[in-house]
Amino acid sequence: MPAKTDSRPVTKARAAARAEPLAATEVMDWIRERIRRGSFVPGQRLVEADIMRELPTATRSRVREALQRLASEGLVTIEEFRGASVKRFTHDDLRQMYRARMALEGMAAADFAAADKPELKRRLQKIQTELNGIENSVDHERFARLNEEWHRLIIEGSGNEFIRMFLERLRIPIYRLLIATFYSARRIDNANAGHRKITEAIVNGRARDAERLMREHIAEGLETLSAMDLDIK
Structure with missing residues (x-):
């Protein structure tokens, strides 16, 4: 029987407990998640020695390879x-x-x-119900988390692996900005109004409406970010 692959995210403690060196892909995932969450901010230097201290079993060559591959993805310079x-x-x-x-x-x-x-569509409706329950609140962290699950499930439901790969690259650098748009109850309610329409169109099989509404929803998100004049550098 083949050995099971441990899919849990790499942490400093887990890395230290492992005898074998981390693969370049694991180092990439570690760096990528910190960029996504804002722990590593735009312009911050990514020093190989610092990364190796955080990930004790990561070799210099693997860290260097991870950084080069992240550069090819457009996340690192x-x-x-x-x-x-x-x-x-x-x-x-x-x-x-x-x-x-x-x-x-x-x-x-x-x-x-x-x-x-049908099972994925039921899951989408469940997430939508949870999103509805946060309206008229300022629980922006929970809304941001559910918003991410909602988008990811729609991408999964499309069954298109290329769309998933491309969108993963696009969403990582703007994740921090997406959270910033949900700082008030009004912004949460406005965002979720779009979610409800899209969810209803998807669950009821209205493909043309689902595409149009999703385009409008993302366009409204860009308009919101532009109006906030966020410091994205």
Whole structure:
């Protein structure tokens, strides 16, 4: 019987307890998650020695490989004589990311609506019910977490692995900004009004409506971020 793969996220304690060196992909996942959560901020240098102290079984060659691969994903910048740092994104970068999300997540919503996946659609409705329960509150952390689950489930429901890969790259650098938009009850309610319409269209198999509504929802998100004049650098 083949050995089971441990899919839990890498932590400093788990890394120290392992005898074998971490794979480059595991180091990538560790760095990527910290960029996503804002622990590593745009412009921050990613020093190989510091990463190795946090991940004791990560070798220098694996850390270097992880940074180079993250650079190819557009999350890290590597400069001669300065090394690696978290990439800074401009407002134009943000606009382009959102326009790409409009197309890709719109397609994902349409494909999910057209798919015969009743169990996943029931899960989507369950998440929507939880989102509805947070309206008129300021529980922005829980809303942000459920919002992420909602989007991920729609991407999963599309059954398109390429859409999933592309959107993962797009959503990581803007995750921190997405959370910032949910700081008030009014913004939570406005965002969830779009969620409800999209969920209803998907559950009832209205693919064309699902795509249109998802595009509108993401466009409204970009408009909200632009109005907030956030410091994205």
